[in-house]
Amino acid sequence: MRRSKFFMPTMKENPAEAQIPSHCLMLRAGMVRQTAAGIYSWLPLGYRVLKKIEQIVREEMDATGAQEILMPTIQPAELWRESGRYDDYGKEMLRITDRHERGLLYGPTHEEIVTDIFRNSVKSYRDLPQNLYQIHWKFRDEVRPRFGVMRGREFFMKDNYSFDIDKDSARRSYNKMFVSYLRCFARMGLTPIPMQADSGAIGGDMSHEFIVLADTGESAVYCDPTWLYTDPLSLEIDFDDDLQPIVDRWTELYAATDDKYDADNCPIDESRLYTGRGIEVGHIFYFGTKYSTAMGATVSDGQGRDVAVEMGSYGIGVSRLAGAIIEASHDDNGIVWPESVAPFKVGLINLRSGDGPCDAVCENIYASLNNAGVETLYDERDERAGVKFAEMDLIGLPWQVAVGPRGVKAGTVEIGRRGAAREEVSSESALARLA
RNA sequence: CGGAGCGUGGCGCAGCCUGGUAGCGCACUUGUCUGGGGGACAAGGGGUCGUGGGUUCAAAUCCCGCCGCUCCGACCA
Structure with a gap:
């Protein structure tokens, strides 16, 4: 591409609204422009990066056997009433009424849609396990969008949904995603650290947030320094194998964000403890039969019974990653792109x-x-x-x-x-x- | 959602308090000189001062409503 032909409106000066390096640099480099609060247009330079990130995620998801689909951004309110979330979700959900006074919403997530697709099409355990994903736009009407694409209202996201016949199988699906996420972020030149997250009503250990290290990150991170020297890409992975040993190896190392960290009970000696900052770029969790029960997504288990399918969902903030990578990799003069995502x-x-x-x-x-x-x-x-x-x-x-x-x-x-x-x-x- | 602030040319800002010809830097156009880390000089173009109302002989400036955006806090891919 010849620079004279390339649409890349760069700025010498810092825009007043940008408070953090990535936001400032994305505006100055002509990657994005804000269209409304928390809503961005991606210009050629930024869009090239977004597509690189998206493609890495796609390749890693495909490698696990997940299959890509595309669901609508606009969803009927009716499905959310079935799951019970229409009233629970609160003001973050953008509700819309069409000309016939039907209730619609701009999807903040897609459990209801994918569960609806599944229940209408899958009736037998023989069709399990299944894992479907999409990469597209979501909208959450954040009270206070900020930090550019790091905390927008409209954001580009990869979300997977796994379907399994029982909990053991669901754990295998979960583990695939866990390992896949480590690879995704590492391929983008980032250091990912999975942290046990609140798994809500289901309980158990099947929910992790993935934090990538960046000095300007939003949350404080305390972890075993071994994390910093462990390269997920060096692992030989066969997604058909039992991945539990790999997951165990990663999760046995200590890691906590500031809300969970307790200096008195930290298993790592203070002299060894790595303390830094990080940005959450992914979240995986198993939620069992929460939606399948509510929405009647059942399959025949082979013994004449219909059972609610076990589900999990797995998100990666693709547009947020563009900002996160810059936070993790820049200097006084500008961005320093890892080659894998460079425009x-x-x-x-x-x-x-x-x-x-x-x-x-x-x-x-x-x-x-x-x-x-x-x-x-x-x-x-x-x-x-x-x-x-x-x-x-x-x-x-x-x-x-x-x-x-x-x-x-x-x-x-x-x-x-x-x-x-x-x-x-x-x-x-x-x-x-x-x- | 609580608190604070800001809307003046593409970007960053001054002017407002104390009403009276809309200004500066960057960017842009043209020309000359330059030519290895955002160069110099000269001449230009571009703004219904967010919006609606009010006060006034006169409003960017004072008053009220609305809209938009930003920041701090609580919440989140």
């Missing part, structure tokens, strides 16, 4: 647009990278070098390639990681490193 891999800077030799070298590199399928943003505008460097740092592409008259005369270009010193190498070796 482009390479920023190519022509330091002297209009200079024949510089143009020629840049065009050659740009064409070669495009041919190799390397996503490249080529800044070929007639701007001064400082402007281009500052903007490239702001948008945080993992690699910068700078081409200037000095180097071109000597037969070199400069290549470096975002934030690190650039080295002078030949065009060919720069290309070899990137392609």
Whole structure:
């Protein structure tokens, strides 16, 4: 993509409404624009990131055997009356009335819809287990949206719903999600820490929040430092195996948020205890037959009985992750994208647009990278070098390639990681490193 | 939902208290000089001052209503 053609309205100054780095940087980099309180439009740069995150989540979900579906954002109030949540949910649910005075709502979550689909279509234990997921918009009318996309009212979310014949099977489904979540966040360059969460009426140990570490995170985190050195991607995973040993290995390590942390009863010695901050980006929980009972989602168990199906649901805040990744990875000059979610891999800077030799070298590199399928943003505008460097740092592409008259005369270009010193190498070796 | 504050050009702000020609920085346009970390000079364009009413000879400015947004607290992917 040529910078001169790319719609990326960047700002030199900090917008007044942005209080935290990610919000500020997303606005300055031209990733998003606020449309209303807690409601955002995603511009090309931001949307590229959102799609990268979404795709990682999709790949990891598919790897567990879950299947992607797409449910409506607008739901009938009637289904929520069946589950009993229409009155329970409160003002966070956006209620709508159509022209026929029928009650509708913009879905804050989808247990009712998916349970309705399931009960109408599945009647036998032989069709279990099943796990369906979707990635799309939800709306929760938060009293106080803030922090940009980190706490919006409308947000992009991945949500799974598992269906099992009994509790043992439900635990296996739960464990798949648990392990899958660790992989998802790790692939985005984040350090995920699962924390036991309040599992509500059901009780038990089958509810975890996933926190990713970021200095500017909303919640304080106290944990065993082993978390920081454990890479989920190094695990050999077969989702058909019993994953309980892996889950046990992760959950036996201490981790707590500030509301659960108690200095006097903490099993980790203070000298070893890691204390930091984090952002909640995912939540998984098993809720048994809460909805299946209320809504009559039963299957034949093979012994002539109809039993309510065991369910769980599993969310990942996809749009929130865009902000969370920036919180976890930025410096004074701007964003520092992990390569897996970067909007482009390479920023190519022509330091002297209009200079024949510089143009020629840049065009050659740009064409070669495009041919190799390397996503490249080529800044070929007639701007001064400082402007281009500052903007490239702001948008945080993992690699910068700078081409200037000095180097071109000597037969070199400069290549470096975002934030690190650039080295002078030949065009060919720069290309070899990137392609 | 309790408390506080702010709406003036695309962004950041001043002007309001003490009513009288709407201003500054950035961004934008054109030109010249420049040319490796948001450059300089010059000339330009762009604003019914959130909105509706009221007071007044006269309202960005004073008064009232409404809308929007932000912050602090309680709640959440």
